[in-house]
Amino acid sequence: MQWLKSMCIGICLACMSHTALAGVVIGGTRVIHDSSRKEASISVINTEKTVPFLIQSWIENDKNNSKSPLIITPPLFRLDAGQENNLRIIYTGGQLPGDKESVFWMNIKSIPASKQSNSNQLQIAVKSRLKVFYRPTGLHGDSAEAYKALIFTRNGRHLKVNNPTPYHVSFFRVSVGGKEIKNAGMVAPQAELSWTLPDGAAGPVSWQAINDYGETSSPTSAPLQ
Structure with missing residues (x-):
């Protein structure tokens, strides 16, 4: 199994190099744009001691x-x-719902400067994607408590979640009877999301969400309806 050990070491070294080359730290994992404010902001910091970066950023719609x-x-x-x-x-203006959040994707690409050299160079441009939530004022309820209002139902081999709130709920973890659902994703406001249940999954459903600050909520559980 020496080849496997060597491969694992190589992967670890590659990851360490990637982290060292990245150099740019983003000041959050998501952005909340409250409609009552003119703008929202997020910081980017170059942690390198000598290398400058070119920072390119743009925002995309979620599904189109x-x-x-x-x-x-x-x-x-x-x-x-x-x-x-x-x-x-x-x-900048446009038609967005006034009774629920809208979500967008922010892309931030960091490109390190290259040094003049006659030898070949490897440059790595790192792109990060963050969710941007546009939140109209006057929405009912509390975004931090929205995950507690989710309704889970089982239909054969499928688990369905209904989100009656005006807020997006991003899942950190969803499990049924201790069996985790991989890549649970996010359920939109006033919408439903469905997953295929893991083999042998039975019992209550438990879940955790990610709040506005990128922190994980306390676990919540409920019997399946």
């Missing part, structure tokens, strides 16, 4: 290629070593 009503400024800039800058997310 139409133009997003949210823009990022600045969309392209140089971030010198040890420096920090803020990306500002601005709503």
